[in-house]
Amino acid sequence: MSASAHSTAHSHSPVPEQPEEESRRDFLILATGAVSAVGVAGAAWPFIRSWSPSADVLSQATTEVDISALGKGQMITVPWQGKPVFILHRTDEQIASAKKGDAEKLPDPAKDAERAQKPEYLVLLAICTHLGCVPQPIGTGNFGGFLCPCHGSHYDTSGRIRQGPAPKNLEVPFYAFKDDKTLVIGKSVG
Amino acid sequence: MSKSIMDWVDARLPVTALIKSQATEYPTPKNLNYWWVFGSLALFCLIVMLLTGLFLAMHYKADANQAFDVVEHIMRDVNYGWLLRYMHANGATFFFITVYVHILRGMYYGSYRAPREILWWFGIIIFFLLMATAFMGYVLPWGQMSYWGAAVITNLMSAIPVVGEELVIWIWGGFAVGDPTLNRFFALHFLLPFVIFGVVIIHLWALHAVHSNNPDGIDLDEHKDTIPFHPYITIKDLFAMGVFLLVYCAFVFFIPNFFLEPDNYIPANPMQTPAHIVPEWYFLPFYAILRSIDFLGSFSKLAGVIAMIAAIAILFILPFLDRSPVRSFRYRPLSRQLFWIFVIDCFLLGWVGYNPADATRFNGALPLIVVGRTCTAIYFGYFILLWIITAFDIEKPQPVPKSL
Numbered sequence: 043m044s045a046s047a048h049s050t051a052h053s054h055s056p057v058p059e060q061p062e063e064e065s066r067r068d069f070l071i072l073a074t075g076a077v078s079a080v081g082v083a084g085a086a087w088p089f090i091r092s093w094s095p096s097a098d099v100l101s102q103a104t105t106e107v108d109i110s111a112l113g114k115g116q117m118i119t120v121p122w123q124g125k126p127v128f129i130l131h132r133t134d135e136q137i138a139s140a141k142k143g144d145a146e147k148l149p150d151p152a153k154d155a156e157r158a159q160k161p162e163y164l165v166l167l168a169i170c171t172h173l174g175c176v177p178q179p180i181g182t183g184n185f186g187g188f189l190c191p192c193h194g195s196h197y198d199t200s201g202r203i204r205q206g207p208a209p210k211n212l213e214v215p216f217y218a219f220k221d222d223k224t225l226v227i228g229k230s231v232g
Numbered sequence: 233m234s235k236s237i238m239d240w241v242d243a244r245l246p247v248t249a250l251i252k253s254q255a256t257e258y259p260t261p262k263n264l265n266y267w268w269v270f271g272s273l274a275l276f277c278l279i280v281m282l283l284t285g286l287f288l289a290m291h292y293k294a295d296a297n298q299a300f301d302v303v304e305h306i307m308r309d310v311n312y313g314w315l316l317r318y319m320h321a322n323g324a325t326f327f328f329i330t331v332y333v334h335i336l337r338g339m340y341y342g343s344y345r346a347p348r349e350i351l352w353w354f355g356i357i358i359f360f361l362l363m364a365t366a367f368m369g370y371v372l373p374w375g376q377m378s379y380w381g382a383a384v385i386t387n388l389m390s391a392i393p394v395v396g397e398e399l400v401i402w403i404w405g406g407f408a409v410g411d412p413t414l415n416r417f418f419a420l421h422f423l424l425p426f427v428i429f430g431v432v433i434i435h436l437w438a439l440h441a442v443h444s445n446n447p448d449g450i451d452l453d454e455h456k457d458t459i460p461f462h463p464y465i466t467i468k469d470l471f472a473m474g475v476f477l478l479v480y481c482a483f484v485f486f487i488p489n490f491f492l493e494p495d496n497y498i499p500a501n502p503m504q505t506p507a508h509i510v511p512e513w514y515f516l517p518f519y520a521i522l523r524s525i526d527f528l529g530s531f532s533k534l535a536g537v538i539a540m541i542a543a544i545a546i547l548f549i550l551p552f553l554d555r556s557p558v559r560s561f562r563y564r565p566l567s568r569q570l571f572w573i574f575v576i577d578c579f580l581l582g583w584v585g586y587n588p589a590d591a592t593r594f595n596g597a598l599p600l601i602v603v604g605r606t607c608t609a610i611y612f613g614y615f616i617l618l619w620i621i622t623a624f625d626i627e628k629p630q631p632v633p634k635s636l
């Protein structure tokens with residue numbers, strides 16, 4: 043009997059915790075949790091970053107194009123960073139039509155002069171701002187411009203969105219005229 | 233001898249007990265009809281896909297310069313490669329057919345209602361994963377439809393405010409869909425079916441915890457109303473599998489390209505979009521919903537994406553939208569009518585999705601975009617009306633049998 047009384051005294055009924063101890067435990071759990079979370083995030087980062095464009099992809103930053111043979115009204119598609127770029131040598135009507143568009147109510151307002159460094163040349167990233175299809179060449183859309191066949195977006199002769207689901211104008215990539223004959227698309231990085 | 237071996241095993245891992253309780257003697261409602269075979273058919277499809285996919289992967293190369301040719305190499309040079317590929321490509325189609333019937337079965341007989349909500353949710357998760365898997369698989373042959381399908385769908389992500397553009401570049405691993413995209417899609421396409429397999433096991437676990445619903449949608453008396461799974465259901469499932477295989481093989485052997493797009497036999501060309509991009513048939517209704525939101529100006533794109541995702545995500549809250557005291561639509565005349573309108577609506581949406589965005593009918597009097605918007609409204613209307621007629625007791629259910 044006395045033995046059992048003895049053992050009860052020792053092993054049973056945890057002593058009510060001191061509030062002080064409890065908050066210390068809470069703090070330790072919280073601190074350990076926080077450090078582990080940072081550790082997990084740190085370990086995940088390399089995996090996540092491995093999906094971002096690699097160095098060789100990033101290095102394809104610029105494309106040079108000879109435009110001397112591009113006659114009035116002609117358009118070429120050149121690849122830049124794996125994406126198609128339209129270079130259009132605009133006719134006078136196309137330029138006039140683009141200027142006329144300046145005065146219209148546009149979904150994504152922009153002046154033609156801001157979009158073409160030289161009025162004769164229109165340089166566009168040929169990727170529909172809706173879901174990324176390549177629009178069809180000049181003259182296919184409702185405003186004398188480009189029609190994206192995928193969901194029916196119409197861009198004008200300045201590459202501005204005029205009708206359809208696309209939210210924004212066709213992007214004008216960074217470009218510069220190296221000389222009268224050569225156009226450089228893109229900016230070298232690094 | 234075999235008995236003593238089994239005893240030895242059972243003492244360590246109770247296999248026999250598990251097979252008995254979960255398979256052979258597992259109680260099933262005695263009134264299950266043929267709509268209940270589509271679950272096991274879907275599992276069969278998954279196994280076919282895992283097997284054919286594994287063997288295709290032994291010949292396939294996920295390289296943007298080789299992928300298109302290597303699929304043709306599988307078709308022409310590899311022994312029975314044509315069979316593996318046609319089984320796999322058509323298998324995806326038949327997988328979706330079974331899964332769609334399986335989901336609609338659940339919607340008609342109220343299988344999503346308590347106590348089967350978790351079972352239902354895991355089903356929807358499987359459906360999401362299945363769509364992701366099929367989408368990435370379709371990219372692998374690297375034809376024009378592969379490429380532009382991938383471009384359009386990944387671009388959906390760019391609708392997400394602020395981080396969208398960055399996110400898309402991250403998914404591509406470049407500035408357009410390209411070699412890095414193909415590679416990671418292949419890795420994920422290999423992995424996801426095994427994840428699906430895991431979720432299927434959870435789905436079955438949830439099923440066996442609450443047991444099958446039945447055409448009358450009533451709770452059963454375990455002794456009076458049930459029959460053992462084996463041989464009654466096994467034989468029925470096997471018979472259905474025979475019928476299924478008949479149809480599936482007819483496609484694989486006689487019209488293997490019926491569901492494949494001719495444009496996908498043109499190698500991917502990042503510089504030119506085909507005149508008319510169509511996703512695989514099983515995505516068409518959702519594609520139509522995406523395109524039908526085009527009247528919100530610059531907000532259209534994001535709204536379209538949200539609507540498309542919501543079209544599936546809304547299934548998650550279906551158990552709470554339906555407030556009827558009765559599960560099965562057999563005894564719910566109004567719900568039943570709504571259900572069939574919903575089914576027809578899905579087919580109509582599919583048809584709209586198949587046509588070009590600016591297509592019209594009746595000499596331009598009926599732009600399909602209008603049909604698409606109407607059908608989208610009806611699609612979501614189903615869920616809202618189902619809630620209204622059940623939450624406000626508008627529907628008067630017919631008397632339900634007490635037992636079978």
Ligand code: HEM
Pocket residue numbers: 278281282283284285286287288289292303317320321324327362365366367369370371372373421422425426428492
């Ligand atoms: C949920 C199951 C699966 C679905 C829905 C699915 C779907 C698809 C689809 C739609 C294609 C394109 C077919 C074509 O047009 O040629 C495809 C291709 C492919 N899949 Fe799968 N798949 C599944 C499982 C697997 C698994 C488990 C593997 C590998 C272990 C695999 C490996 C491949 C390979 C290598 C290709 C490229 C060859 C080809 O295009 O036929 N798949 N898959």
Ligand code: FES
Pocket residue numbers: 170171172173174175190191192193194195206207208
């Ligand atoms: S991608 Fe151009 S309209 Fe949709």
